[in-house]
Amino acid sequence: MRALVLGAQAAIERAPLRLETRPVPEPAAGEVLVRVAACGVCRTDLHVVEGDLPLVRAPLVPGHQAVGRVERAGPGAARFAPGARVGIAWLRRTCGACAFCRSGRENLCARCEFTGWHADGGFADYAVVPEAFAYRIPDALGDAEAAPLLCAGIIGYRALKRSEVAPGGRLGLWGFGSSAHVTLQVARSRGCAVYVCTREASHRELARRLGATWVGDVREPVPEKLDGGIVFAPVGDLVPVALESLGRGATLALAGIYMTPVPALDYERHLFYERSVRSVTANTRADGEELLAEAARIPVRTETTTFPLEDANRALALLKAGGFAGSGVLLTGDAG
Template sequence: MRAWQVGTPGPLESGPLEFIEKPMPVPGPGEVLVRVLTCGVCRTDLHVAEGDLPVHRQHVTPGHEIVGQVVGAGPGAERFVLGERVGIPWLRRTCGVCRHCRSGRENLCRRSQYTGWDADGGYAEYTTAPEGFAYRLPEGFDDATAAPLLCAGIIGYRALRRANVPPGGVLGLYGFGGSAHLTAQVALAQGIEVHVLTRGEQARGFALQLGCASAGDAREMPPVALDSAIIFAPAGDIVPYALAALAYGGTLACAGIHMSDIPVLDYQQHVFHEKTLTSVESNTRRDGEEFLTLAARLGLHPTTHEYPLEQADRALGYLARGDIEGAGVLRVADPA
């Protein structure tokens, strides 16, 4: 099969991604073999390719927003029937027995594994996944629009919950890519006033089209004090700006798996008045099920831009430069 792999992690300009031919994977016990139809292009894939995240699997195939058809099953896998459409997300496996798993916080499991980092992902024609961590997808979303729901959407949903926005409150979104544009739609549907702060002029215009109240630069103060804020951009130097923009008692959630260093904070300006700074680590399967149900009920409209599988490196380059409005998606195959 055709697939991408990370050779030597490094800047995209150095060519860390390699387009190769490799054997089809074989599903293990409890796993399904999936023919990939589409795969979203996520910033975490960029972190894996460029080495921002440590190598967990040599020559890994990235991609963890996978929509595909079940074409095979390993021993004991009975949840899906052949031909059924499934979604494969970032969270691939947890231990199921640690204190975090047993308390409903499986996203904090120290033995968790991740698609496209610990195991080969969806920048390929076929992949495998444990059937207990795959999702049935709402019928209202086609293969391209369903893909970004599986990470950008789910992580944005968890970040929104972690941000503790009060009913009818004011939310700031720092960065406006695949995850933020879905989070904004959920927040707007809930009656929340949304202000976007991002570097890209095109992204600001896109935010205003979606109904956000304002769109400005990430290093400027928003027009009103924020009850809550979420940082999607992997830039730690934004944290002081976002904290300074919070109203008393506000919450800032950092949604990325990787972020550059946060500068020294001034206690009075950034932290005092009972402000909260929190992070978001992956998600639970319950988060995913809740979000997919909500996405179908709200009729979310992910904005996507398709690229053929062989242009995955180019799509990641657009993402790195902030040139993608919405979410990039690789078109790998059409339904059989």
């Protein structure tokens, strides 16, 4: 099979992912082998490839938003029949026994493993996944359309939860990439007014088209006090900017796995009146199930720019440069 392999971390402009031919992986006990049709590209892939996050194993096949069909099951795996359409996401394994795992907070398990970081991911024709961490993909969603939901969608969904904006409330989004454009659609379907601050003109255009109430540049003051917000951009400087836009009692959720340093906050300007800041760390499987069901019901329409699998370096370089609006998706040639 074809796989895009990272041997050593480097700037994406240097094309660190190499196209290799590898044997199709064998599903271990409890795992399924998936023939990948589509795999989204995510900013986290970029952080892994470029070295913002440490490389925990090499060589590595990145990619953690893969949709495809189950080819066969490993020993003891019986959840999916061959041919079932499934998704492989970021959260790949938890210990199942710690206090976090037993209290609905498996995303905080200290022994979490992640696809495309601790194990090979979806930038390949085939990938394996523990069946307990695979998702059934609703029929309403096409392969390329569903792929970005598996990280961008789920993380945005959890960030929306963490922002505690109620249906009908005013939500602010800083940064408007793959995750935010899904979150906007979920929030709109709940009657929220969404205020979007983003640098790229093409991203502002997409936000308007998807029904944002107000769209501005990244440091532009939002015209109203907001009930909550989410910072998607990995830019710590935006934290005080966003906090100043929040009303009393509002919460700011930081959705990234990586962020540049957050500058000093001023108590009166940024935090007083019970504003709060909280991070978002991966997701639980329940978040994923909920998002996929809600996305199929709305239905969420992901805006995708597709690339052939072998163009993974180019897709990630364009993601870094803000070169497309919505979600970038690699296709193996198998997508339906």
